[in-house]
Amino acid sequence: MWFQIDPRLSKPIYLQIVDGVKEACAKHILNPGDRLPSVRELAAEMTLNPNTVAKAYQELERTHVIEVIRGRGTFVAAPSPVPDKEQRLAAMRDTIKHLWIEAQYLQMTSHDLLALMHATVAEWDRERGRERV
Amino acid sequence: MWFQIDPRLSKPIYLQIVDGVKEACAKHILNPGDRLPSVRELAAEMTLNPNTVAKAYQELERTHVIEVIRGRGTFVAAPSPVPDKEQRLAAMRDTIKHLWIEAQYLQMTSHDLLALMHATVAEWDRERGRERV
DNA sequence: CATCTGTACTATGTGTTATAGTACACATAG
């Protein structure tokens, strides 16, 4: 599979699935139209309860990452305009604030923090390029 | 107080206190040696249970943000070398990865993302400067 | 001694997570 879950982590399993799928989509390991494993298939493969996988799929559909067709399966959705763009941008700013605070405690300057951001983003851009179809 | 809590948020109250104190320290609203309100004082002021505040203080002491002196009170700790620096750096990289993925879904380029980071960090640097003692 | 500190402990209620099992509506292949 394009991701793996760890039941020992505090992060809920269904959110690990959600993030795993979103990451695979962002890296173009999964592309629009691709079919995801069925709820029962994925549950069997990862020895999880089908309900847990279903919960993840419902969250992914709610956020328009995947599309569900009754009786057919779930598919990666095509990119579409985002309705709650402002809220999500605000959440990103808040996350960056947390990074800024954490950097202080690691005795990093703002320059150090921005350098880390540059390097990490560049790394993930390369990752995406390598996996692209 | 230098922060406020919202019981309606999904984030646990004790973690809201933890982050509030850390933010106040990062912005130098609180400085090393400053005394924090007692468990009972803060609980009364924010209409919380003293146990909740105590849990926050214990987490803050565990991460060396504050120092506790039995019978005297809690005080902002002086900056000290960080033991688990590697883990915390790795966690920051993971957070940046999440930002990168979220940016994709908001149809932002990596350049857009880095610009947002620059702007947000600069904003918080200004915030810190204004509050400095 | 009286009063303030943080801490420890039990108990209760609530909400989330994950599991198990059953059942239903829809789509498709034979």
Next chain:
DNA sequence: CTATGTGTACTATAACACATAGTACAGATG
């Protein structure tokens, strides 16, 4: 048509985290 595979809905259970309430203890201070 039947059989099978989709997602979904529902009940029930167990485990855990969170928050509250109340009591009690050890250390520091005036």
